[in-house]
Amino acid sequence: MLLCALSPRALATPRPVAYLTWYGQSCFLLESASGARIVMDPVPTNIGYLPPADLHADAVTVSHEHPDHANVALVQGKPRVLRGLTADKKGWMRIREKVKDISVRTVGVYHDRKRGAKLGLSAVFIFETGGVRIAHLGDLGHPLTDRQISAIGSIDVVLVPVGGFETIDAQTATYVVDQIRPRLMVIPMHFRTDAVTIKELSPVDPFVAGRTNVRRAKGNRVAITGLRTKPAAEVVVLDYK
Numbered sequence: 673m674l675l676c677a678l679s680p681r682a683l684a685t686p687r688p689v690a691y692l693t694w695y696g697q698s699c700f701l702l703e704s705a706s707g708a709r710i711v712m713d714p715v716p717t718n719i720g721y722l723p724p725a726d727l728h729a730d731a732v733t734v735s736h737e738h739p740d741h742a743n744v745a746l747v748q749g750k751p752r753v754l755r756g757l758t759a760d761k762k763g764w765m766r767i768r769e770k771v772k773d774i775s776v777r778t779v780g781v782y783h784d785r786k787r788g789a790k791l792g793l794s795a796v797f798i799f800e801t802g803g804v805r806i807a808h809l810g811d812l813g814h815p816l817t818d819r820q821i822s823a824i825g826s827i828d829v830v831l832v833p834v835g836g837f838e839t840i841d842a843q844t845a846t847y848v849v850d851q852i853r854p855r856l857m858v859i860p861m862h863f864r865t866d867a868v869t870i871k872e873l874s875p876v877d878p879f880v881a882g883r884t885n886v887r888r889a890k891g892n893r894v895a896i897t898g899l900r901t902k903p904a905a906e907v908v909v910l911d912y913k
């Protein structure tokens with residue numbers, strides 16, 4: 673009997689409902705259990721990262737149009753392109769879409785603390801699949817307002833910029849994560865690595881310093897099961913390769 677060959681541990685391990693893969697800066701691939709694929713904030717190839725040349729997806733999301741977030745040409749397979757900002761970049765698109773079994777919606781935010789006067793607008797993208805909600809905060813530049821917090825709603829996994837410079841820094845990122853209170857996982861992004869050429873970014877260390885719930889993943893991919901195994905959300909630091 674096949675079942676008998678499985679260890680009790682294997683039987684107890686819940687099946688992932690999604691996978692996230694990091695390609696550096698704010699670029700992630702989300703894969704649903706049924707194989708739907710969305711690339712978020714596609715990274716350019718001139719800032720030190722080497723995303724795969726054959727990356728393909730059903731859709732691409734772009735939080736805002738800065739070049740380190742908007743290399744749509746990276747993604748093969750004629751994906752649908754969901755842009756967070758209007759063509760003139762002065763407003764937010766109100767996205768409520770379905771990409772196969774992934775629901776996608778947006779909440780408008782600013783790239784700075786001056787309602788966008790310095791760096792413009794950005795969008796938070798919220799993905800829901802298999803009962804799990806993932807929020808990609810884009811180039812968020814400020815603590816969230818009560819209105820933004822309630823529009824973002826209940827979240828399981830948050831992808832949060834922590835490197836400062838032109839986004840929130842470690843301290844504000846910690847504050848924002850406390851505002852969102854994700855149930856399962858916090859994944860830092862947009863920080864200095866040994867690859868990235870944007871040296872003004874801070875490394876991830878100040879964000880993880882003093883925390884006890886940090887896991888440094890081996891590699892760039894993490895499975896999301898939807899099952900809470902820790903009392904508080906875990907910080908998962910991915911590699912970019």
Ligand SMILES: [Zn+2]
Pocket residue numbers: 736738741783811838
């Ligand atoms: Zn930006």
